[in-house]
Each structure stands twice: as C-alpha cells, then as structure tokens.
Amino acid sequence: MRGITKIYRETGLHANEDVSLSVEEREIHAIIGENGAGKTTLMKVLYGLEPPDDGNIFLRGKEVIIPNPLAANKLGIGMVHQHFTLIPSFTVAENIVLGIEPRTKGVFFDRESAVKEVGRVIEEHNFHINPRTRVSSLTVGQMQQVEIIKMLYRDVDLLILDEPTSVLTEQEIVKLFENLQRLVKAGKTCVLITHKLDEVMQISHRVTVMRKGRVEAVRYTRDVDCRELSRLMVGKSVLFDFEKKEQDTGKTVVELRDVTLLKKGQERPLLDHLSLELHAGEIVGVAGVGGNGLGELEDVITGLRHIQSGAVYHDQKDITNIGPIAMRENGLAYVPADRLFRGSSVQSTIRENMIVTNPRRFLRAGVFDQKKIQVFAEDLAKQFSIDGNPDIPMGMLSGGNIQKVILARELANKTDFIVFSEPTWGLDVAGSEFIYKKILEIRDAGSAVMLISSNLDEILGLADRLVVLYRGKMVANLRNRGVSKETIGEYMLGLKDDFPKKKADAS
Ligand SMILES: Nc1ncnc2c1ncn2[C@@H]1O[C@H](COP(=O)(O)OP(=O)(O)OP(=O)(O)O)[C@@H](O)[C@H]1O
Numbered sequence: 349m350r351g352i353t354k355i356y357r358e359t360g361l362h363a364n365e366d367v368s369l370s371v372e373e374r375e376i377h378a379i380i381g382e383n384g385a386g387k388t389t390l391m392k393v394l395y396g397l398e399p400p401d402d403g404n405i406f407l408r409g410k411e412v413i414i415p416n417p418l419a420a421n422k423l424g425i426g427m428v429h430q431h432f433t434l435i436p437s438f439t440v441a442e443n444i445v446l447g448i449e450p451r452t453k454g455v456f457f458d459r460e461s462a463v464k465e466v467g468r469v470i471e472e473h474n475f476h477i478n479p480r481t482r483v484s485s486l487t488v489g490q491m492q493q494v495e496i497i498k499m500l501y502r503d504v505d506l507l508i509l510d511e512p513t514s515v516l517t518e519q520e521i522v523k524l525f526e527n528l529q530r531l532v533k534a535g536k537t538c539v540l541i542t543h544k545l546d547e548v549m550q551i552s553h554r555v556t557v558m559r560k561g562r563v564e565a566v567r568y569t570r571d572v573d574c575r576e577l578s579r580l581m582v583g584k585s586v587l588f589d590f591e592k593k594e595q596d597t598g599k600t601v602v603e604l605r606d607v608t609l610l611k612k613g614q615e616r617p618l619l620d621h622l623s624l625e626l627h628a629g630e631i632v633g634v635a636g637v638g639g640n641g642l643g644e645l646e647d648v649i650t651g652l653r654h655i656q657s658g659a660v661y662h663d664q665k666d667i668t669n670i671g672p673i674a675m676r677e678n679g680l681a682y683v684p685a686d687r688l689f690r691g692s693s694v695q696s697t698i699r700e701n702m703i704v705t706n707p708r709r710f711l712r713a714g715v716f717d718q719k720k721i722q723v724f725a726e727d728l729a730k731q732f733s734i735d736g737n738p739d740i741p742m743g744m745l746s747g748g749n750i751q752k753v754i755l756a757r758e759l760a761n762k763t764d765f766i767v768f769s770e771p772t773w774g775l776d777v778a779g780s781e782f783i784y785k786k787i788l789e790i791r792d793a794g795s796a797v798m799l800i801s802s803n804l805d806e807i808l809g810l811a812d813r814l815v816v817l818y819r820g821k822m823v824a825n826l827r828n829r830g831v832s833k834e835t836i837g838e839y840m841l842g843l844k845d846d847f848p849k850k851k852a853d854a855s
C-alpha cells in the first residue's frame with residue numbers, strides 16, 4: 349500500500365494519512381498502535397470496505413483496485429474482524445459457504461457438498477471443528493477459527509486479523525498462534541493487528557507501528573524490544589504502576605450467599621455454592637481461567653441470570669433474581685466485556701448511548717429535553733476526553749472511545765457498586781491507564797468494585813482483595829498483599845484450594 353489517505357466524511361477525520369505498508373510473502377506482519385491510530389481503517393481499505401481518498405495498492409507489483417470484500421477475496425485477501433460476523437443459528441458449514449454456496453443443478457443449496465467441502469478445508473489446514481455444529485454452541489475461540497476457515501475456504505493467501513486475541517483466553521491464544529504459524533508454513537501471509545507487545549515479540553517477523561493515522565516505524569521484530577515498541581507507540585515509555593491509597597474498607601454493600609447456578613442437562617454447577625462480600629471502598633479482583641465461572645458470576649451479579657439456590661443482598665436487602673433493570677435501580681453500574689452488544693447500541697449515536705441507562709432524567713413534560721441531553725453529552729465527552737461528534741453512531745468509534753462512552757455513562761448515575769468485566773480488552777496503554785485511574789477513583793469515593801479480568805497484572809495492580817474461581821467454585825479469597833502471579837496461577841489451575849469441600853458433599 350502506497351500513500352494511503354483516508355478521511356472519514358462524517359467527522360472530517362484523517363484516519364490514515366499518507367500511509368505506506370509493505371507485507372512480504374509468508375511473513376507475519378504485526379500492526380500496532382494506540383486506539384484510534386488508524387490500524388483497522390488501513391486494513392478496511394485493503395479489504396475493500398473503505399475507499400481510500402488517495403494512494404494505491406499493489407499486489408505482487410501490480411496495481412489493483414479493491415472495491416469490495418468479494419473483490420478482495422478474489423485477489424486472495426481475507427479479513428477476520430474484531431467483532432465476528434457469523435450467524436449463530438447457522439451451522440459452521442452454512443456460515444462458511446455463505447454467499448458462495450454450492451448448488452445442485454445451480455438452484456438448490458447443496459448442504460451435503462457444503463459439509464464435504466468445508467470438511468476438506470478444515471482437514472487440510474488441521475483445524476478441529478465439526479462442520480455440522482451450530483455456531484451458537486461454539487466457544488469464542490472456535491468462532492474465530494470458523495472465521496479463519498471461512499477465509500481459507502475462499503482460498504485467500506493473505507489473512508488479515510484485527511485484534512484476534514483480545515477476546516481469547518490464554519489457551520485459545522496459544523492455539524491461534526499455532527494455527528497461524530502452520531498457515532504461514534503452508535505458504536500463507538498474515539497481517540496481525542494487536543495491542544499486546546508480547547504477542548508481537550512472540551509471533552511476528554516484522555512490525556509496523558502506527559500513531560495518529562501515520563506510520564511511525566517499521567522494524568524487524570528481532571531488532572526491537574517491548575520498551576522500544578511501546579515508546580514508538582505512545583511517544584514515551586509508559587510504566588504500569590498505580591498509585592493506590594491505603595484505605596479501610598467500609599460496610600458490606602453486596603453479598604452473595606451460597607449462590608449456585610445450574611445449567612440444564614449438566615451436572616456440574618456453573619457457580620457452586622459461592623459466598624462473597626463486596627465492601628464499600630474496596631476492589632475485589634476476580635481471576636480464573638475462561639470457562640470456570642467468571643462470565644456466569646458477571647451475569648449473576650448484574651441480574652442477567654437467575655440463580656437456582658442461594659441469595660444476593662444489597663444493603664442487607666434481598667435482591668435475588670430481581671433482574672438487570674431492578675439491579676440498576678439498586679445502585680449497580682456495569683461495564684461489560686462485550687462492549688458492542690451488551691454495553692452499547694452500535695447504530696445509536698454517542699449521545700443516545702450516553703443517556704440510555706437513565707433516560708428519565710432527561711424528560712421534561714413527557715418529551716426529551718434535547719438541550720439538557722446535549723449539555724450532558726458534551727460534559728461527559730470533555731470529562732472523559734472522548735473524541736468524536738456526539739451525533740455519530742457508536743459503532744464508528746474506536747474501541748478505546750467506545751469504552752470511555754460506556755464508562756462515562758455508567759458513572760453518571762448514582763451507584764454504590766460497579767462491576768467491570770475485562771475493562772481494558774483491546775485498549776492501548778494510554779486507554780488502559782485512563783480506565784485504571786477511574787477504577788481507583790471510584791473505589792476511593794467509596795463504591796464497591798468488582799473487577800473481573802483475565803489480565804493478572806491488572807488484578808494484582810488494582811485489587812484490594814483477590815478471589816479465584818475454579819470450576820465455578822471459589823478456591824481463594826485473599827488480601828492482595830505480597831501475593832505473586834505464580835500463586836494466583838496455581839489457584840487458577842486448580843492446584844491450590846483454600847476451601848476444599850468435605851468428602852461427604854463432594855459427590
Ligand atoms: N466509520 C467511521 N466513521 C468515522 N470515523 C471513524 C470511522 N471508523 C473509524 N473512525 C475514526 O477513525 C480513527 C481511526 O480509527 P480506527 O478504527 O482505524 O483505529 P484503530 O487503530 O483500529 O483503533 P482501535 O485500536 O481502538 O481499534 C478513530 O479516531 C476513529 O474514531
């Protein structure tokens with residue numbers, strides 16, 4: 349790509365400015381840069397999703413025009429987006445062939461050929477997934493594999509992955525990287541957008557650093573280290589150290605008492621007799637390997653899922669199974685991991701997203717007071733340094749800005765307990781630090797904070813108390829003082845358990 353410039357009309361923003369990028373055959377080329385640096389935009393241009401305002405694209409030395417993704421596919425270019433595009437009620441095979449389905453006599457969808465052809469691609473590239481499985485029953489890691497297979501089915505040889513690891517567990521990341529390395533060995537080329545410098549070091553051959561819509565540097569990975577990359581990304585090395593005030597914790601704000609969550613047709617509970625208190629002015633960090641109950645705890649404590657036994661209290665009032673809306677009325681604020689679907693409405697504007705959790709306060713005589721909404725939105729945007737016109741759809745914002753909008757909105761309501769799930773997924777260093785500061789502010793102001801995160805540095809850096817879940821059970825509940833990452837790891841892997849069940853009730 350040579351001299352690519354892309355200006356978004358709606359905002360007049362120069363998302364890419366005179367960007368040149370060259371990717372060699374059979375390399376893994378990482379693209380890094382802060383939120384909003386223009387990484388996704390550049391790849392959308394390459395994939396035919398956004399027309400460039402200037403610049404040219406060359407493929408093996410020949411200039412090409414890429415008007416749409418179909419044309420990109422035909423040229424051998426495939427992209428897997430940050431947010432998946434699969435249809436949950438369709439099977440793996442149906443999703444993969446979508447748009448280029450095999451047909452019997454050119455008319456009817458030929459399901460059996462689809463399954464067979466997809467099966468062949470899966471086998472050829474050594475994936476392990478059944479083409480007949482419904483996508484809704486897959487894990488996030490498997491869905492991503494389906495997206496990759498979908499591109500391989502279209503016979504692409506350049507695969508673009510936009511922040512593929514931000515939604516994966518540690519084990520899924522290992523698996524993904526094995527898959528990528530295998531694909532590159534088999535002759536494919538890969539562009540990998542990521543925020544995680546250790547991933548760049550681990551898997552890429554070269555790395556392009558973007559900053560504010562421009563290319564800051566291109567390096568062979570073997571010639572750089574994390575420090576230098578981070579300096580190139582943000583302009584200075586940012587150290588992760590939190591200034592955390594010592595403070596005594598207050599009264600119990602929320603209590604889970606003996607909470608059990610069951611799944612139909614499954615013997616082992618998703619949450620197993622979980623008892624836990626959240627105190628005012630305290631951050632409780634919850635750690636665990638994916639699939640051990642973290643997501644379920646998030647659902648229960650935010651009222652999204654009903655428990656089968658046990659109870660939840662807020663200020664000593666029983667609020668068991670009252671549902672998400674009533675939970676909010678009881679002082680809950682919630683910053684979900686799933687920002688785009690759970691956290692916001694992609695089509696609605698920033699302004700609408702800001703008022704959605706408490707629209708009533710903007711009503712005057714039954715109609716929305718637009719002036720009041722505008723003042724409110726502008727004020728929040730300023731406080732949280734959100735870039736973007738409040739009238740553009742939320743879906744157009746970069747990941748970091750979306751997270752800021754959600755946080756701003758959640759904190760604007762009166763709350764005394766707040767649940768964060770993976771608050772810095774997909775955020776860059778500066779964006780993460782902003783969120784960390786806010787989390788500490790909320791704690792210092794006396795709210796109870798639950799921080800559910802797969803990032804152990806984050807948990808160890810922020811939490812006052814550490815809770816570890818393993819197979820839906822609490823195996824640790826410790827004061828965060830001198831606890832090492834290794835120790836947490838042992839709890840997470842089930843090697844250590846501070847609350848072993850008595851033989852009698854351990855069936
Ligand atoms: N469709 C759009 N319309 C208007 N502005 C957009 C659109 N998409 C992105 N932008 C803006 O362009 C800039 C570059 O965004 P882009 O998504 O390319 O950044 P990024 O480097 O991928 O960031 P992140 O790491 O947060 O995903 C941002 O300021 C973003 O808000």
Ligand SMILES: [Mg+2]
Pocket residue numbers: 387388389430510746747
């Ligand atoms: Mg992006």
